[in-house]
Amino acid sequence: MDLLLQSARIADDAPLVDIGVDDGLIVEISDRASPRAATTIDCAGRVVIPGLIEAHLHLDKALLDKEQPNRDGTLAGAIEVTGALKRQFTAESVRQRARQVIEQSIINGTTLIRAHPDVDPIVGLLGVDVLVDLREEYRGQVDLQIVAFPQEGILKAPGTQELLAEALRRGADVIGGCTYNEANLADCHRHVDVVFGLAEEFGVPIDMHADFADDASDPRFALAEQIAEVTVRRGMSGRVTLGHMTSLAGRDADDRKSALADLAAAGVAVVPLPATDMHLGGRDDTHNVRRGVVPVADMWAAGVRCAYSSNNIRNAFTPYGNADMLDVGLLLAQVSHVSGAPGLARVLDMATYSAAAVVGVDDRYGLAPGCRADLVVLSTDCVADVLLDRPDRCFVIKGGRVVAHTTRTSQLTEVIHA
């Protein structure tokens, strides 16, 4: 056996287990596995979870906030500032910033990142090319999926459709979209058609930014039902994901329920990005400022497959973040009025099992014999408290190999009484 995790907590209502790993896979979970292993980690009752999945991250645009912040805090402001900064991007600058965030992610227990590099006439395929290289460089430490993302629109930025096709030829795994950045509703519909056409031509899944606005009063930001209909008609159920979808929060309850029912029936997944959605949303509200995050309890009730993610790290879209999925999960819980063990477990599920289904790697994901050994040992002894405790990622294991560990120099902390 290559690796043995002894005395691991994988459920609060069951005894501790030993987890045996061989050849990159979990081969045994039992109350006492054979102690013969090349490497043994004594978990001493600490929680082990499957690797965290960052389902939506703009690595190419990370860490730009010191260069130029977003002056008015709006989505339009973020696109404008970043559009200007993009003109100075070089392969080296993108690589260096992306590497920093990839390594932060690994240290924080992420074992798969779905990255959305911009593809447009400003940057061309720079981000895609750099990420294709980084996908190889980090193979075995973290899996990278690459989404070709038309941030500037497709109809609005002529030449983008051809660049998207070339990105897929050069190795992008997923076709992206950005419906909200088209000039009118007809172009939004054409945008959706182009994206589905490319998905069919290249046999790839779809992951679009859509309905990113405070409310759905402008039909350009109310495409949920149309995308659900196209998904079913074009036989793409289970292969379409939509990021943001914040305008769902601004619809009245019945309308939202109906849109979510359509998305669930069509097998369309939704990924809220709470740090960005809250930061950019509600900017015109003078009182009772909106939270601007799609209500997760309604998605759960409707049966919509969902994940959450960081989206951006420290740039004009999101001037926060440490690429830490547990941090973002706690934010999502707080923003969404989620409390109690069952609710918090569902939020954690959105970063693990449900996220694995969203990005299409759920076949051998999890804590069971036969699953890939992508695991995180946390400095807490209670599964229900994983989000609340903000635990250290003591060991991060990718494909059965320890790829990061955090060692506290002192475990002793105490209050000094007068």
Ligand SMILES: O=c1cc[nH]c(=O)[nH]1
């Ligand atoms: O369109 C968007 C929205 C959020 N973050 C981005 O990078 N792009």
